[in-house]
Amino acid sequence: MKLRIITQPIVEPITLAEAKAHCRIDFIEDDELISGLISAARNYVEERTRRTLPLTTWELALDEVKGDIEIPRPPLVSINSITFEDSSGVVVTIPTADYVVDDISEPAIVRHKKNWGKGWGFNNGAVINAIRVNFTAGYTLIPKTLKQAILMLIAHYYENREPTAEGRNSGQIPHAVDALISLSRVYRQV
Structure with a gap:
C-alpha cells in the first residue's frame, strides 16, 4: 500500500x-x-x-486486492475514482455502481459488489500500483x-x-x- x-x-x-x-x-x-x-x-x-x-485529496495505490479495500486517513468524504491498470497498460475506471463504500467505519471500507467476498477479481499483482483509489478525506x-x-x-x-x-x-x-x-x-x- x-x-x-x-x-x-x-x-x-x-x-x-x-x-x-x-x-x-x-x-x-x-x-x-x-x-x-x-x-x-x-x-x-x-x-x-x-x-x-483539513480536507485533502489522496491517492492510495495497491499492487493487488484480495478482499475489501481499506481507505486510510479518515474521515472519508468521498471516493473520487477507482482505476485499474491491466498487464497491457490499459487503465480502466471502475464504475461507482460496481462497489459500495462503508464510510461509517474508520478506516472506511470499499467492497466490490460483483465479487462479494471474493475480492475484486481483476488483479494478479502483475502490475505495480495497478489499483489506484483517489479519495477526499478530512473534516469540515x-x-x-x-x-x-x-x-x-x-x-x-x-x-x-x-x-x-x-x-x-x-x-x-x-x-x-x-x-x-x-x-x-x-x-x-x-
Whole structure:
C-alpha cells in the first residue's frame, strides 16, 4: 500500500490569530514562524492519530486486492475514482455502481459488489500500483479535542523553538497533548 497527497489542504485548522491568542503573542515579528508551527503541529496530530484534518485529496495505490479495500486517513468524504491498470497498460475506471463504500467505519471500507467476498477479481499483482483509489478525506469542522491538541503543541513548539532548549523534558511533547490525541487515534480493523 502506498499513499500520497494529491491536493494539499487549502486552509489550516488553526488560524494565525487563534494561535497567537492561545500563545498570548501580540506582535507580528514571529507571524511567519507561528504559521510554520501551525503546519508542523497539524502534521504531528495527523500522523499520531492517522487521520486527515483539513480536507485533502489522496491517492492510495495497491499492487493487488484480495478482499475489501481499506481507505486510510479518515474521515472519508468521498471516493473520487477507482482505476485499474491491466498487464497491457490499459487503465480502466471502475464504475461507482460496481462497489459500495462503508464510510461509517474508520478506516472506511470499499467492497466490490460483483465479487462479494471474493475480492475484486481483476488483479494478479502483475502490475505495480495497478489499483489506484483517489479519495477526499478530512473534516469540515475539526473536533475540539484535536484543535486543542494543535494549539497546545503550537505553544510548546514556540516556547521550545531553539535547537537545544534548557530545562528538564523541554523537548518532549507534553503528556496532555498526547492524551488528547489518543482519544482520536485510528486503529486498524480486525
